[in-house]
Amino acid sequence: METKYNIGNNNGQRNGMHNKNKFQMRIKPTPILFGHKNGLPPSPKRMKMNGKENKGNILNGKPKLSIQDQRKKLPIFDKRNKLVELIQKHKTLIILGETGSGKTTQIPQFIYSAQIHQNGKIGITQPRRVAAISIATRVAAEIGQGMQVGELVGYSVRFHDETSKKTKIKFLTDGMLLREAMFDRLLMEYNVIILDEAHERTIHTDVLFGIVKKAQKVREDRNLPPLKIIIMSATMDVDHFSKYFNNCQAVYIEGRTYPVTMHYTIKPHDDYEAACVATFFKIHKEAPPDHDVLIFLTGQEEIETCANRIRTLSKQPDVMGPPLKVFTLYAAQPHSQQMSVFQPSPVNTRKVIISTNIAETSVTISGIKYVIDSGMVKVRTYHPTTGLEMLKVQKISQEQAWQRTGRAGRDSEGHCYRLYTRSQFELMRKTTVPEIQRANLCTVSLQLLSLGNIERCNI
Numbered sequence: 001m002e003t004k005y006n007i008g009n010n011n012g013q014r015n016g017m018h019n020k021n022k023f024q025m026r027i028k029p030t031p032i033l034f035g036h037k038n039g040l041p042p043s044p045k046r047m048k049m050n051g052k053e054n055k056g057n058i059l060n061g062k063p064k065l066s067i068q069d070q071r072k073k074l075p076i077f078d079k080r081n082k083l084v085e086l087i088q089k090h091k092t093l094i095i096l097g098e099t100g101s102g103k104t105t106q107i108p109q110f111i112y113s114a115q116i117h118q119n120g121k122i123g124i125t126q127p128r129r130v131a132a133i134s135i136a137t138r139v140a141a142e143i144g145q146g147m148q149v150g151e152l153v154g155y156s157v158r159f160h161d162e163t164s165k166k167t168k169i170k171f172l173t174d175g176m177l178l179r180e181a182m183f184d185r186l187l188m189e190y191n192v193i194i195l196d197e198a199h200e201r202t203i204h205t206d207v208l209f210g211i212v213k214k215a216q217k218v219r220e221d222r223n224l225p226p227l228k229i230i231i232m233s234a235t236m237d238v239d240h241f242s243k244y245f246n247n248c249q250a251v252y253i254e255g256r257t258y259p260v261t262m263h264y265t266i267k268p269h270d271d272y273e274a275a276c277v278a279t280f281f282k283i284h285k286e287a288p289p290d291h292d293v294l295i296f297l298t299g300q301e302e303i304e305t306c307a308n309r310i311r312t313l314s315k316q317p318d319v320m321g322p323p324l325k326v327f328t329l330y331a332a333q334p335h336s337q338q339m340s341v342f343q344p345s346p347v348n349t350r351k352v353i354i355s356t357n358i359a360e361t362s363v364t365i366s367g368i369k370y371v372i373d374s375g376m377v378k379v380r381t382y383h384p385t386t387g388l389e390m391l392k393v394q395k396i397s398q399e400q401a402w403q404r405t406g407r408a409g410r411d412s413e414g415h416c417y418r419l420y421t422r423s424q425f426e427l428m429r430k431t432t433v434p435e436i437q438r439a440n441l442c443t444v445s446l447q448l449l450s451l452g453n454i455e456r457c458n459i
C-alpha cells in the first residue's frame with residue numbers, strides 16, 4: 001500500500017526548489033503499534049473498536065449528532081461519576097486521557113454540576129489564547145440555554161477579559177493566572193484550579209505548579225476554603241508530576257473519540273516545506289471536498305510562503321481537487337484572523353489551515369480529517385553567555401508529535417501524515433525540554449520576586 005505522487009510546476013518556491021523532483025515523495029500508510037502506559041495513543045485494536053462504534057454517527061465526514069449527543073459519545077462521559085468521586089476525594093489529582101477524550105471541555109462541567117467548586121470559581125489554564133477562547137466558546141455552547149460566553153463560562157486572555165460576576169467556569173492563559181497570582185497569591189477567587197496541557201512545560205505553567213501548591217498548603221494551614229488542584233494532559237510523564245505534588249493520585253481515562261490512521265514517509269527527506277505542499281496536494285486530489293487539512297510548520301514566513309504556494313498551485317489547470325480556502329495561523333496575527341480558522345468552510349470547498357504549534361494542543365477545529373506534521377517547531381532559546389534570545393527551528397518531541405496527531409480524529413476518523421520516518425520518530429526526544437531550562441528567566445524572576453517567592457535574587 002504505497003503511493004507515489006508528484007505534482008506539477010512549483011514557481012516561486014524558496015530554497016532553490018525549482019526542481020519538480022523535489023516534490024516527489026513516497027508515503028506508506030503504516031498502521032501504528034503502541035503499547036500504552038502513560039497516556040500515549042491507543043493500540044490499533046482499540047482504535048478500530050472505537051471506529052466501529054462511531055461510524056454510524058458520521059454524515060459526509062461530519063457528525064450529525066446534536067451537541068449534547070456529541071458530549072455523550074465522548075470516552076470521558078460514562079466515567080463521569082467515578083471522576084467526580086475522585087475529584088471530591090483528592091485535593092490534588094492528575095488526569096490523563098487521550099487527545100480528544102473530553103478532558104478540557106467536560107471536566108470543568110462535571111465539577112460545576114457536582115458543585116465541587118462550592119460557589120468559588122473553577123479556573124482552567126491553557127498555554128495559548130486561541131485555545132482558551134475557543135474552548136470557552138465550545139463549553140458555553142454545550143451548556144446551552146442561550147448561554148453567552150462571559151456569563152457562566154468566560155475567558156481571560158491578555159488584553160481581553162470576557163468574564164462577569166456570574167462566571168464560574170473561567171478559561172485563562174497560564175500567563176493570566178500568573179498575573180492574577182501577583183495580586184492574590186492564595187488565588188482566593190478559585191476553589192478549583194485545573195492546569196491543562198501540563199506536558200507543554202511553559203515557564204508560566206511550571207511556575208504555576210509551585211504557586212498553586214503553595215497556595216493550597218497555606219489555605220489549608222490557615223483554615224481557609226480549600227483549593228483543589230487538577231493537572232491534565234494526554235502525554236505527560238505522570239510519575240514526575242505525581243512526585244512533585246506529594247505523590248498525588250493519577251487517573252487515566254481510556255479511549256479516544258475516533259481512530260487516526262498514521263502514515264510515515266519511507267525515506268527521510270531534507271525539505272519539509274516542499275514535502276508539506278506535496279502531501280497536501282496528494283490529499284487534495286483524492287479526498288472528498290469536506291475533508292479539511294491542518295498543516296504544522298514552524299513560523300510566519302514559512303507558513304505564508306507555503307500558503308502562497310498552495311494557492312498558486314491549486315489554480316493550475318492540471319491540479320485536481322475541489323475549490324480551496326487557505327488559512328494561516330500564527331501568534332503575530334490579529335485575534336479576528338486567528339479565530340477565522342474555526343469558521344466552517346462553504347459546502348464542497350476544502351479548508352486547509354497552515355499553523356505553528358498554536359494549534360498543537362487543546363484546539364478542536366471541526367472538519368479536520370488530515371493532519372500533516374512537518375516534525376519541526378520554532379522555539380525560543382537563550383544563550384546565557386551572550387545574553388541573547390534566539391528563535392531556533394528544531395525537531396519536535398514525541399509528545400508534540402502525538403498532540404499534533406490528536407488534532408485529527410476529533411469529530412470523525414482521521415489521518416496523520418508524519419513527514420519523517422518511523423525510525424526518525426523513534427529517535428526524537430520523548431518529552432519537550434521545559435521552557436524554563438532554555439529561556440530567559442528575567443521576567444518570571446521579577447514576577448516571582450513580586451510574589452515574595454524569591455527571597456534573595458542576584459540578577
Ligand SMILES: Nc1ncnc2c1ncn2[C@@H]1O[C@H](COP(=O)(O)OP(=O)(O)OP(=O)(O)O)[C@@H](O)[C@H]1O
Pocket residue numbers: 074097098099100101102103104105106134138233234257361362363364365366406409410411
Ligand atoms: N469547538 C469544537 N467544535 C466541535 N467539536 C468540539 C469542539 N471542541 C471540542 N469538541 C469535541 O469535544 C471533544 C473533546 O474535546 P476536549 O478539548 O475536551 O478534549 P481533550 O481530551 O481535552 O483533548 P486534548 O488533550 O487534545 O486537549 C473533541 O474531540 C471534539 O469531538
